[in-house]
Amino acid sequence: MNVWRLVAGRHAPTAMNGEGAAAFGGRWNPPGRRMVYTADSLALATLELSVHITGGRVKYVAMQFEVPEELVDVLEAGGLKRAWATNDATTRRVGEAWLDSRRSPALSVPSALVDARSGERNVLLNPLHPDVALLREVQRFEVTLDERL
Numbered sequence: 001m002n003v004w005r006l007v008a009g010r011h012a013p014t015a016m017n018g019e020g021a022a023a024f025g026g027r028w029n030p031p032g033r034r035m036v037y038t039a040d041s042l043a044l045a046t047l048e049l050s051v052h053i054t055g056g057r058v059k060y061v062a063m064q065f066e067v068p069e070e071l072v073d074v075l076e077a078g079g080l081k082r083a084w085a086t087n088d089a090t091t092r093r094v095g096e097a098w099l100d101s102r103r104s105p106a107l108s109v110p111s112a113l114v115d116a117r118s119g120e121r122n123v124l125l126n127p128l129h130p131d132v133a134l135l136r137e138v139q140r141f142e143v144t145l146d147e148r149l
């Protein structure tokens with residue numbers, strides 16, 4: 001499975017350590033818990049990033065990683081509470097339980113920005129899991145996003 005991460009250029013050196021998510025918390029992790037957010041396509045990674053952009057043309061770095069399929073747990077939308085896409089408390093508990101379980105270095109979850117029936121997926125990475133070292137960077141390149149985003 002290939003996953004994508006899109007980050008501001010200044011964050012590229014530390015993009016895989018989970019510190020940004022730990023500092024602020026996210027949909028799937030509470031503050032203080034490291035997690036790396038990726039997506040199963042560059043288009044979805046761009047969409048996920050776009051909800052956090054505050055304006056201006058910033059250079060981003062796109063990173064593609066290969067994750068062995070056997071290292072990815074899958075969570076379907078049907079396994080979540082009905083209002084999961086609008087209730088961060090629910091998904092944070094799910095994400096924290098997954099981090100605590102240390103079952104796998106990767107968890108595939110539905111995107112809250114795109115209808116779950118589309119099959120678009122985010123892939124959460126636990127940067128503290130020992131098997132995260134088995135991920136392989138495939139490519140990295142600079143991206144300038146369209147100003148309309």
